[in-house]
Amino acid sequence: MKNTVIALLVTILLVAVVNLLASLGLLGVAGNTGSGSFEYKVLNAQQMDTIGFRAIAEEEGIEVSEEGEINFPKEMVDKIAKINMLPRTIQEVEKDGGWNLSGITADNHYIFRRAK
Numbered sequence: 001m002k003n004t005v006i007a008l009l010v011t012i013l014l015v016a017v018v019n020l021l022a023s024l025g026l027l028g029v030a031g032n033t034g035s036g037s038f039e040y041k042v043l044n045a046q047q048m049d050t051i052g053f054r055a056i057a058e059e060e061g062i063e064v065s066e067e068g069e070i071n072f073p074k075e076m077v078d079k080i081a082k083i084n085m086l087p088r089t090i091q092e093v094e095k096d097g098g099w100n101l102s103g104i105t106a107d108n109h110y111i112f113r114r115a116k
Contacts, residue, residue: 038113041099045108052089056080 043051050068056079057063057070064070072080079085090110093099099112 037116039116040102041093041112041114043093043110043112045110048086048089048093048110051092052085053080055088055092056085 053070053072054064056076057072060076062070062072090101093110093112094101098114100114102111102113104110
């Protein structure tokens, strides 16, 4: 019985030491990607809308003015609704430089990341 308790304590100690070394970055454990291996890009809701509107205007052949104004026809209301445009906007950002959507904050900031 005493040998079993000692074996369990040694096992727990070894696991704790390995965990400590992995968290310090001294061990290359699979899935442990350090914070320095990614670069991040954060876009607010207005920037995302601009990207989405421009992508849809380009797809439909609608001209964008010098000031960045776009006049969509009334028939396109469903296509430019936020719920329909968001997936397209995310795809546009992702294909521009290999960005991947990492998360969205409560105040509508879209966080993208890519490997360095």
